[in-house]
Amino acid sequence: MAETKAPYFLGIDVGTQGLRSGIFDLRGNVVALSFYSYPEYHPRPGWAEQDPIDWWKAVQDTVRRCIYEGEIQPEDIASISVSASSCTVLPVDRFGNPKYRAIMWMDVRAFDQAARINATENPILRYAGGHESPEWMIPKALWLKENLPDIFANSDFIVECQNWVVYKLTDRWVTSLNNAICKWNYCPTEDGWPVSLLRDLNFEEVLQKWPREIIPVGKPVGELTKRAAHELGLIPGIPIIQGGIDAYAAMVGLDVVHPQRLAIVIGSSTCHMALSETPIFSKGIWGPYQGAVLPDMWILEGGQSSTGSIIKWFSDNFAAQECKEACDIGESLFDVLDKIAAQVAPGSDGLIVLDNFQGNRSPYQDPLARGALWGLSLSHTKAHVLRAMYEGTAYGTFHILEVLAQDGFDVQEMYASGGGARSKLWLQIHADVTNVPIYLTTVEEASTLGTAIYAAVGAGFYNNIPDATLKMVQISGQIYPIKENYEIYRFYYDKYIKSYFSMKDLMHEISTRVNRNQNSARSH
Structure with missing residues (x-):
């Protein structure tokens, strides 16, 4: 392994089969890597779910092991960012407590909802290859409303895995521009939020359940809270930088x-x-x-x-x-x-x-x-x-x-x-x-x-x-x-x-x- 020195940067990657945390130096050298696996649940054909509590256990375990195995001081971590598989959708209250298990990206239960979205032929769909996927945010949120109306109504937010982990680190509900554009039908060239599409679906209410502050990748979100720092073995105040979808982070990691x-x-x-x-x-x-x-x-x-x-x-x-x-x-x-x-x-x-x-x-x-x-x-x-x-x-x-x-x-x-x-x-x-x-x-x-x-x-x-x-x-x-x-x-x-x-x-x-x-x- 190449010789490394501070400052160090912590990347947290929430994947399908497990979570990986990595610490890198300014030259991209690996200081430490740690992986924690967690289960998937498949209650019906085409369904796939995870328990968000497993994600947070994985964050705690991998970050602490990276610090220990990398033999570095927590104060040498200059900043932290989070990416995750998408679109893994989760209904929560305003304190981040899950109302239902997370509906994973590979889950296609919202097939009928996606078909109805496609039937609208809304112009915004041309930015989705002409075809909405049942894997995406709007079909899954619509499925929640139509099949679990009490859960939908009593949820303060409908978010993705990435939003949730960032909230756990910062106590702030924000949306990554990367996720919003690629999986939520947000389009900067077409007035931003997909209001006309949601109007076609009579589903404008979901806008009130999405974190409306949008932050691009590589921009500051907030600071690591005292509570999160204690749970991760770090120091409070470390800058948390916006990440996004894991595959897009891989694109960056491949230059x-x-x-x-x-x-x-x-x-x-x-x-x-x-x-x-x-x-x-x-x-x-x-x-x-x-x-x-x-x-x-x-x-x-x-x-x-x-x-x-x-x-x-x-x-x-x-x-x-x-x-x-x-x-x-x-x-x-x-x-x-x-x-x-x-x-x-x-x-x-x-x-x-x-x-x-x-x-x-x-x-x-x-x-x-x-x-x-x-x-x-x-x-x-x-x-x-x-x-x-x-x-x-x-x-x-x-x-x-x-x-x-x-x-x-x-x-x-x-x-x-x-x-x-x-x-x-x-x-x-x-x-x-x-x-x-x-x-x-x-x-x-x-x-x-x-x-x-x-x-x-x-x-x-x-x-x-x-x-x-x-x-x-x-x-x-x-x-x-x-x-x-x-x-x-x-x-x-x-x-x-x-x-x-x-x-x-x-x-x-x-x-x-x-x-x-x-x-x-x-x-x-």
Whole structure:
């Protein structure tokens, strides 16, 4: 580890499966990292919930461990920032006490509400790729009103996870401009709050339940309270700097703060973020979002609902023994999986995988789409299946890049982070399929680093985010496309695209029937 010295910046990253806190110095060197896992609850198909009390326990545990393991003094923490997965929605009273478990970002119970929002054809939806997601704030808040009216009525605020953790640190209810623009339909170029859309829905009352003070990322929110300082083992008065959505913090932690670059964050799902100097309206791509991270830049966002989760599904069901043996000798999961998949040549001898295991986020925005594996023969092995999964998820990324290119945005470089970035073979396949080089950074936890960069900027140690990333993000490696593999993959990518349209109606029929049967079984 590089030699580090004060001042230090604390980034808190509230994720899906757990919370990570990290302490970094002015050069972006890691001083300490700590992770705390917590459970998810799935009371019905398509539902996903968490207990906010688990988030706060995780903050306490990880911050205290970072201070201890980093062997630093609490007074050397110059500033703190918080980012979180979104849109995880929570009804609370004015003191932050939850009225209901948090409805996680992946929860799609508000499918009907989102459909009604889309039916309005309100002009603001063009800034959402033309299609509101049931994952977002307005559909979930509307679901609360219609299905839990007492909870909705008796809640002082309807907030996100990020708002809640910031309140716990500062006793202030504020909204991150990043979250508001990207998940709450707030649009700076269209008079701000989505009043006309809410009027179409007869739902203007929700405006009274949102924290109305909006603060951009990298700007001060307040100071750490005495109570919070005591619980975290810190000193009161430390500046709290506004963060936002974790994937966007990862974009900053990867130095994707310049046009023509794309951040690809490969976790259970994959997020794709890029900056543009002009607004680009691509159907099926979220945005364009003006000023969500940098004041004069627009963000374009694509995403795949299932990527790392598909690989985990494979390893749990078909490679458990190999993974256990590797763990026993200290090998990583991806070391094992890469060895298995490397036995097979590009194209997987004709196997095609559709990566829509949890629906398609971009560009089809089709929650009823499902995964598929076709082209099987008796000569295929589990190595072929794994390689085809690596390739199918890379095809999904290439599809998003092609949609962006058709609308005038040409990606020239990709910067990768997330658990999936630990697989060199999977990254090589992404580079080969897309014909775009991939760059890796020294700090794998790009979201935590990006959040700490917000803290450093907000405390005045750098003039702006690009100045900070220039000093705090270091490139550690490059992966270049192999031309002959790209030519092979062009053929199979064409079949991947055609597969969705050939199977779309069948997938919808199956999904609808399965969902109906599951709901019927639960009701009995």
